[in-house]
Amino acid sequence: MDVIEPPAPQQDEPQHTCYRHKHIKTELSCGRCGRYLCHKCVVLGAAGPRCRDCARQSISLRPGAVVYEAKTGVLSLLRQPYGWYIAIVVLGFLARMGCSMREDAERAREIQMVEAQQRAQKGGPPPTDAPGPNAP
Ligand SMILES: [Zn+2]
Numbered sequence: 001m002d003v004i005e006p007p008a009p010q011q012d013e014p015q016h017t018c019y020r021h022k023h024i025k026t027e028l029s030c031g032r033c034g035r036y037l038c039h040k041c042v043v044l045g046a047a048g049p050r051c052r053d054c055a056r057q058s059i060s061l062r063p064g065a066v067v068y069e070a071k072t073g074v075l076s077l078l079r080q081p082y083g084w085y086i087a088i089v090v091l092g093f094l095a096r097m098g099c100s101m102r103e104d105a106e107r108a109r110e111i112q113m114v115e116a117q118q119r120a121q122k123g124g125p126p127p128t129d130a131p132g133p134n135a136p
Pocket residue numbers: 030031032033034035050051052053054055
């Protein structure tokens with residue numbers, strides 16, 4: 001017997017209102033003080049959604065905390081009706097950071113390969129066209 005249950009009605013309606021705009025419903029909240037923010041009031045930085053007060057205060061950021069908060073911020077954003085739009089903005093920022101980190105890793109690997117090649121060349125016969133110490 002295949003009984004296909006109808007999907008339960010989802011309560012996606014935001015239950016909270018922006019702390020500044022009481023008529024705007026939102027589920028987006030400041031990751032620091034927890035106040036609910038509409039998309040006009042939210043300030044998106046590397047650390048995730050923030051209210052304007054907290055965005056002004058969080059000048060000194062620890063990289064580890066930023067990565068953690070960005071991750072949790074993105075996860076909470078994806079639950080918002082308009083979260084995908086904001087998530088794309090945040091992910092774009094993170095992607096740019098990730099790309100530069102990947103470039104660094106690639107450069108490091110290239111340097112290691114060149115080092116290995118040079119070490120292999122030193123072990124083998126010396127190149128004949130290399131200028132000696134008495135070359136003009
Ligand atoms: Zn805040």
